[in-house]
Amino acid sequence: MPELPEVETTRRGIATIMPGRVLRRFNVHEARMRWPVPEHLAQTISGHVVQSCERRGKYLLINFRHGTQIVHLGMSGSLRSTPLDGDRRKHDHAEWLFDDARFLLHDPRRFGAILWHPAADGPVSAHPLLARLGIEPFDPAFTGDYLHSHLQGKTVAIKQALLAGNIVVGAGNIYASEALFRSGIDPRTRAGTLSRPRCGRLAQAIRDTLGDALESGGSTLRDYVNATGAPGAYFELHAAVYEKQGKPCPACATPIRRIVQGQRATYFCPRCQRR
Numbered sequence: 001m002p003e004l005p006e007v008e009t010t011r012r013g014i015a016t017i018m019p020g021r022v023l024r025r026f027n028v029h030e031a032r033m034r035w036p037v038p039e040h041l042a043q044t045i046s047g048h049v050v051q052s053c054e055r056r057g058k059y060l061l062i063n064f065r066h067g068t069q070i071v072h073l074g075m076s077g078s079l080r081s082t083p084l085d086g087d088r089r090k091h092d093h094a095e096w097l098f099d100d101a102r103f104l105l106h107d108p109r110r111f112g113a114i115l116w117h118p119a120a121d122g123p124v125s126a127h128p129l130l131a132r133l134g135i136e137p138f139d140p141a142f143t144g145d146y147l148h149s150h151l152q153g154k155t156v157a158i159k160q161a162l163l164a165g166n167i168v169v170g171a172g173n174i175y176a177s178e179a180l181f182r183s184g185i186d187p188r189t190r191a192g193t194l195s196r197p198r199c200g201r202l203a204q205a206i207r208d209t210l211g212d213a214l215e216s217g218g219s220t221l222r223d224y225v226n227a228t229g230a231p232g233a234y235f236e237l238h239a240a241v242y243e244k245q246g247k248p249c250p251a252c253a254t255p256i257r258r259i260v261q262g263q264r265a266t267y268f269c270p271r272c273q274r275r
Contacts, residue, residue: 001073001172002073004055004170005210005214006073007060009214010060010079014060014081017098017101018050018053018096021049021101023047023097023098024046026042026095028042028094028095029093029095033107033110033111034111035115037114037115041114048065049064050062050063050064051063051065056124056125057130057165057169059130060072060073060079066118066119067116067117067119068117068119069117070117070130072129073112074107075109075111075112076107076108077105077107077108077111078105078107079103080104080106081102084101084102086102091106091107091110092105093105094114133165133166133169134150134167134168136168137206143200143203144196144201144202145196145199145200147167147168147203148194148195148199151191151192151194151199152192154192157191157261159188159261159266160191162176170206177242177267178209178239178240179208179209180202180205180268181269181273182208183204183205184201185274186268186270187266187268187273212238241269242267245258249269251272252269252272254271256268256269
């Protein structure tokens with residue numbers, strides 16, 4: 001699934017082109033996605049100027065004066081720039097056409113979403129999909145103290161607490177495994193038992209892991225491409241533990257272990273990462 005670095009990389013790509021331009025046509029080629037694309041969305045936004053392109057968690061927010069288009073890339077989707085006269089591929093379900101630019105949403109599994117939040121309904125942050133999201137990892141308020149206070153009383157494993165997304169967004173399955181390795185924390189540790197100093201190390205590791213991923217453009221998907229069509233290569237080059245089962249830990253050479261938590265694979269070093 002495209003995670004925060006992939007979505008942010010996509011946002012940066014579309015943000016260099018869309019804002020300030022008139023969306024000449026928005027075409028829906030397949031409305032049957034995770035939730036149906038609103039029936040009149042094409043008429044609602046075609047002919048209007050894109051004001052800005054933002055992100056909240058893993059949601060892209062394409063802002064117009066009269067509302068916000070909320071886009072989710074689903075399990076394997078991408079939003080990419082294509083030539084104006086290029087062919088539309090199978091699974092290209094939606095199309096943004098400008099005078100000199102064209103973007104296509106590609107989503108083979110149709111687990112993504114394209115929704116509309118009218119400005120009359122209040123700030124987009126109040127939308128049900130966004131209202132319960134945790135803090136952004138690069139927000140200055142995301143500190144060890146913040147993390148420690150929000151983990152108090154939680155008996156779930158720290159990896160599960162991070163994946164929930166209601167404390168901090170962006171620490172998806174792969175990035176959580178990597179951040180826990182960097183901070184030396186066993187992923188099975190009960191979240192509420194982490195000390196304030198360990199929370200400080202974990203908060204920094206989350207920022208560093210996601211920051212490194214952003215520098216390389218992602219990727220949590222083997223076939224992920226960003227808004228310009230370029231592939232991501234982060235984990236091919238830099239993963240320390242993810243999908244490294246049985247290989248030597250880069251710090252101590254102990255074989256990396258794989259366990260399953262909440263039906264998700266977790267990788268860690270049993271020597272470097274302590275409960």
